Amino acid sequence: MSGEEKLSGGKHLVGINECKVHIMMGSGSDLPVAKKAVSILEELKVPYSITIASAHRTPALVEQNVKGSTAKVFIAIAGLSAALPGVVASHTFMPVIGVPVSGKLNLDSILSIVQMPPGIPVGSVGLDRGENAALLAVRILATSEISYLHALEGHLSRMREKVIRSGVELVGE
Numbered sequence: 460m461s462g463e464e465k466l467s468g469g470k471h472l473v474g475i476n477e478c479k480v481h482i483m484m485g486s487g488s489d490l491p492v493a494k495k496a497v498s499i500l501e502e503l504k505v506p507y508s509i510t511i512a513s514a515h516r517t518p519a520l521v522e523q524n525v526k527g528s529t530a531k532v533f534i535a536i537a538g539l540s541a542a543l544p545g546v547v548a549s550h551t552f553m554p555v556i557g558v559p560v561s562g563k564l565n566l567d568s569i570l571s572i573v574q575m576p577p578g579i580p581v582g583s584v585g586l587d588r589g590e591n592a593a594l595l596a597v598r599i600l601a602t603s604e605i606s607y608l609h610a611l612e613g614h615l616s617r618m619r620e621k622v623i624r625s626g627v628e629l630v631g632e
């Protein structure tokens with residue numbers, strides 16, 4: 460999947476004034492990872508917003524996007540020296556889930572996100588795991604909104620059926 464690919468603009472894509480989950484990418488080149496998160500949020504009907512802003516390149520825009528957002532959870536996707544999730548967390552008390560993006564080294568972005576200094580916590584999922592970031596975000600929303608718990612149950616049962624079906628197709632009944 461190319462980073463140049465455009466988002467489908469799903470029907471649950473909303474402005475930052477209405478979203479529950481705000482996906483922030485450090486660059487348009489992170490789009491393949493963001494699309495994994497988008498796919499889960501659309502499946503589970505979670506209003507989300509998605510923006511590109513860099514803590515290094517456009518710090519004022521990051522602050523503006525975070526402070527202007529109604530999100531209950533932020534997902535910050537960044538590769539290389541991934542300052543973005545930490546900087547997002549410095550501008551909000553909402554939980555921030557960092558998604559490290561793979562590159563030549565991989566450990567660079569993982570450690571930049573995991574090794575936050577004391578006082579400004581950021582959660583992290585695995586390398587390129589946009590779908591897990593979205594599922595974790597929905598779990599957080601589900602602590603106060605029962606409809607998201609039902610949505611997660613549906614997702615889990617579809618995933619289980621898929622695993623069982625693939626086993627049957629591969630080795631027979």
Ligand code: C2R
Pocket residue numbers: 484485486487488489512513514515516536537538539540541542543544560
């Ligand atoms: P380009 O492809 O634009 O050169 O970006 C992006 O998330 C991307 O993975 C290369 C990588 O740089 C990352 N980036 C950051 C930040 N801004 C951009 N880690 C930041 O502020 O943390």
